[in-house]
Amino acid sequence: MTGQSRLSWTDVRDEIQARILDRTYAPGDKLPRDNDLALGLGCARTTVHRAMQELSRIGLVERKRKGGTHVRTDPVTRATFDIPITRREVEQRGSKYAYQLISSAVEPTPGSVMARFGTPHPAEVLHVKALHLSDNRPYIFEDRWIDTTTTPDILEVDLACNSANEWLVRNKPYSKLDVRFFAINAQGENAEHLSVAAGEALLVIERTTWIGTAPITTVRSVTAPGYQLSAQN
Amino acid sequence: MTGQSRLSWTDVRDEIQARILDRTYAPGDKLPRDNDLALGLGCARTTVHRAMQELSRIGLVERKRKGGTHVRTDPVTRATFDIPITRREVEQRGSKYAYQLISSAVEPTPGSVMARFGTPHPAEVLHVKALHLSDNRPYIFEDRWIDTTTTPDILEVDLACNSANEWLVRNKPYSKLDVRFFAINAQGENAEHLSVAAGEALLVIERTTWIGTAPITTVRSVTAPGYQLSAQN
DNA sequence: TAGTGGTCTAGACCACTTA
């Protein structure tokens, strides 16, 4: 931003991306070798490499040793979503956040949860249902299962005051994550807790986390009508 | 994989991530300086830096000049979704893909589309409706608007044979993307084309792309019941 | 087997930011 004399790798990334966008390098084309690009741009090969690494990660180009770098012909649309802690999400919009524990009980693991965890072994799990509110209106109904083998501490937590969501996020880092989005029709407890008519279309976010191969928690967050998830890249 | 003697930056990344997961470095903790870590691990500072850059990108740590590196206390759940070309998605599942053009016409830009594009200027747009099928069953109903100022070539394309989706992906790289997910109740043409009962909950993927600030296309993809989007990290 | 990307190192200097 201050008129550097040297090119940073982000500059190089942007320059090459620009050339791809304006078709200087068209889809399928082979790009010059890193070395030649570096020469042409007046920087070190390392710098070009770092830029290329990024373009490759994004999916714009494909790199192969000896094969060189090619502009991808069928770029996938890749979008990164941040799923924040619900309290934050609400508060950042300037709304008032509230949380209600609905139920909490240790139960044997149902088959559906075992399937999500991907473990054949039934374990003791804590089943927690809770409601997140925004400006006193139902916002997200959360149906969560927590593996008490992996996370025995959760049994000591007063879930009436602390959302399991937040406690886990702060205390149980995970190494593997699975996220799914889909739509369901409101019915039964979903409709009841979210105070919507049965049949209403609701977006569901289902998340499961593991540490190593050991399951931590799986949660189904049923959002209020109108809820959107968005990402900008 | 071949028992290198030297540490690669991915090794360093994994090592530090492991330390964070096992609480050697707990949330909120300050990590050693890059230099010290490098010394301890027996590699160059550059290598540690590259690893840290990645952990920072993922959202596991936060770095500040002079402030040092800290383990984030409230990690966001971050998931990257690849939204493939529909044909690919279907074929990769081993199903038969088919495509039907429903309508295609140049129309003045409706307000809703201008809002999505974020442009105050009405432009000429091509309005395309199409249906993607998987094993002869409706899969995705796509309602698309293409800016003919940015993309005049689209008018020459035979959309009865080629899906606008694919043509655009192959021929119109974008520099900016907006993606939204939400749920709607099937009704009207959505219900009709997808052959579902009115009221059924459907997942909608809405995508808008720009090149620079110029809009290219915006598309609302209404998916068949049961459709899921998933990501694993 | 030669060419190309992948990575490391060591040293240097810059830029931000907090103490």
Place this chain on the structure above:
DNA sequence: AAGTGGTCTAGACCACTAC
């Protein structure tokens, strides 16, 4: 003002793979 991350460079060697 000093400390810490951010980045560049130049050179070296490695590893994969297309030719």
